[in-house]
Amino acid sequence: MTGTVDIDFLEINEDLAQNSKLLASSLSGVRARKRGLIDMLGINCAINYLQAKGIKVSNKKSIYKIPLLYEEFKISDIYFSKNRIDVITLYKEKNVKIPKIHVDMDILPDFYFIVQIGARIKEAKIIGFIEGKNIKNCPHDSKFYYPTIKMIIDIKRFCEIIKSQSPKQVTLGKHIDCLGLFLKFIDNDLSSVYKRQLIQHLLNCDSCRSRFVSTIEFEKLANNVRLYPELYRKKPKATPQTPVQAPSTKTVEKKLKNHAISKNTQPIEQEELAQGRLAKLAQVLDTIDKGDKKLITKTVIDTIFNEIPKFDFPSIKSVIKVKNRRALIVCIGAFLIFASFALISLKGSESVERMNEMAAVEEYNSQAEQFDEAEYYQDGSENLPTLA
DSSP: OTTOOOOEEEEOOHHHHHHHHHHHTTSSSHHHHHHHHHHHHHHHHHHHHHHHTTOOOBOTTOGGGSHHHHHHHOOOEEEETTEEEEEEEESSOSSOOEETHHHHTTOOOSEEEEEEEOTTSSEEEEEEEEEGGGGGGSOBOSSEEOOOGGGOBOHHHHHHHHHHOOOOOOOOOSOOOHHHHHHHHHTTOOOHHHHHHHHHHHTTOHHHHHHHHHHHHHHHHHHHHHHOGGGGOOOOOOOSSSOOOOOOHHHHHHHHHHHHTOTTOOOOOHHHIIIIIGGGHHHHHHHSOHHHHHHHHHHHHHHHHHOOOOOOOOOHHHHSOGGGHHHHHHHHHHHHHHHHHHHHHHHHHHHHHHHHHHHHHHHHHHHHHHHHHHHHHHHTOSOOOOOO
């Protein structure tokens, strides 16, 4: 019923929280990950709530699972029948805010579903639905549209609207030149006109969306091979007599830590990549065991969520072991002493050369004076020109 909202509560358990945290960990930057965590919690709560009410929503083709698209277009989509539902999650906000980019790109969903996360992130309030077609009539600023509470409908009214809908036909339009637009979008070199064309098509085309995801994964893998090639070395296949065991959590942590300060880590040139690194990407995918993936993900997920680690070249303190520092100090001292002697010797040589030069100059001046005096007496001049 329009204008009245029946609020339901949903508990946020540990599994739901960890799943949301895992989804948000792939976003760029601490701020984006923290905001993403709230949005992912809202999406997971919405799915659980609607399925508990007998509405079998799906996120199989959801855009929000693709970090680049989620961050760019603010889409948090789930699907019921042929209807797209975007989940708007509130956390300490007092007003419902619809991203203006949805109107600008003409990607308004059929419905918005409003969920509010409690301040302690222990429970969620299910507020209701808003029809997407009504958003354009709301007050707005440069970033958001602000619907009123009168526009919110409850789940009963939502089901009535769904039942009364005529069959919807999805128009895919022409298939876009996928690879060209994908690469330009990844490189942040796509105009707003083509961004609009890209997102409208990806929302409706399963095959192009799958190809877009494959392109992103390839880019990530190529960058990882370029930066950390030793992490992708092929593992020996396990035999029945000598099974290969998954590394322990401590072993994984130690490898990740030591990798950042490894003295053997060298940057890979682009020419080297072109000569064979990328040709082995298919083999790389086969060498990563599923058990290892889960273990590594569990080990580093919290670190990734808070901040992506920066791998710089190691400082002198991190490379030199404590037991070798005395030897290093002795070597540095010997070098300084040697340099001092060399400098003194060089200064001495310069002094001798300088004295020789001064003697030569004095001799030359003496000869010049004698020559001038002789000229004076020859031409009978009484006065020599004075120096200015």
